[in-house]
Amino acid sequence: MTNTQSPVIKFDNVSKYYAAGTARVTALAGVHLELTEGDFATIMGPSGGGKTTLLNCIGGLDTPDTGDIFLNDRLISKMSDRELTELRRKEIGFVFQFFNLMPTLTIFENVELPLLLSHSTKSQGNRIDTLLDYVGLIDRAHSFPAELSGGEMQRVAIARALVHQPAIILADEPTGNLDSENGLKILELMKQVCVEFQTTLVVVTHNPQIATYGNRHFEIRDGKLTTQ
Numbered sequence: 577m578t579n580t581q582s583p584v585i586k587f588d589n590v591s592k593y594y595a596a597g598t599a600r601v602t603a604l605a606g607v608h609l610e611l612t613e614g615d616f617a618t619i620m621g622p623s624g625g626g627k628t629t630l631l632n633c634i635g636g637l638d639t640p641d642t643g644d645i646f647l648n649d650r651l652i653s654k655m656s657d658r659e660l661t662e663l664r665r666k667e668i669g670f671v672f673q674f675f676n677l678m679p680t681l682t683i684f685e686n687v688e689l690p691l692l693l694s695h696s697t698k699s700q701g702n703r704i705d706t707l708l709d710y711v712g713l714i715d716r717a718h719s720f721p722a723e724l725s726g727g728e729m730q731r732v733a734i735a736r737a738l739v740h741q742p743a744i745i746l747a748d749e750p751t752g753n754l755d756s757e758n759g760l761k762i763l764e765l766m767k768q769v770c771v772e773f774q775t776t777l778v779v780v781t782h783n784p785q786i787a788t789y790g791n792r793h794f795e796i797r798d799g800k801l802t803t804q
């Protein structure tokens with residue numbers, strides 16, 4: 577079956593190198609990748625294999641040395657920092673291993689923060705309530721992150737990632753700090769998000785059980801991406 581949908585994420589022969597003293601580390605080695613709307617991709621691989629570099633290049637946090645990256649047909653690998661910041665704020669949601677919530681802000685305020693940072697003028701209180709309800713934490717809206725469990729904090733981070741209605745959600749070891757039961761609950765929630773919001777989801781993981789989620793499975797080692 578040929579896929580006629582145009583890709584949301586497209587990597588064309590992308591390479592990325594880092595200087596390590598006098599040596600050169602190849603973090604990405606000629607990566608080709610195409611993901612379409614609603615794809616749920618998992619990326620496995622050993623430490624140092626290039627997983628975070630790949631996610632950061634998708635999310636415009638890092639730029640490749642050679643090759644082209646397109647998000648929804650726009651060439652992002654040649655965008656300026658300012659354009660990339662704008663793109664991230666509008667179109668990409670990030671979920672991290674250590675949750676990255678602001679400790680002095682309430683749960684509600686943490687979810688609201690990306691809107692404030694992008695100078696959204698409209699009050700979006702209802703949207704934040706809807707998202708907190710969606711992740712099962714509406715009754716904790718006025719709590720602080722330190723009062724929540726790890727699994728709950730990660731659910732807040734997912735609500736925060738969704739607040740801009742992004743086309744893409746990128747998650748770097750989102751269950752790395754959770755026990756296996758809570759980790760699987762977070763994956764179930766992400767799977768549901770992917771279907772209901774039609775987002776394209778890329779999850780990096782060390783956990784082989786988690787890597788069975790999703791419809792596209794990849795491995796990256798020594799910067800080389802292969803389909804599983």
Ligand SMILES: Nc1ncnc2c1ncn2[C@@H]1O[C@H](COP(=O)(O)OP(=O)(O)OP(=O)(O)O)[C@@H](O)[C@H]1O
Pocket residue numbers: 594595596601602603621622623624625626627628629630
């Ligand atoms: N800022 C940097 N400066 C120098 N080398 C870097 C930098 N970032 C990554 N690297 C190197 O690039 C390679 C890929 O790193 P990357 O962080 O993408 O791996 P990873 O697969 O995410 O590993 P982990 O599972 O440990 O998080 C590694 O050899 C790493 O040392």
Ligand SMILES: [Mg+2]
Pocket residue numbers: 627628629748
């Ligand atoms: Mg990493």
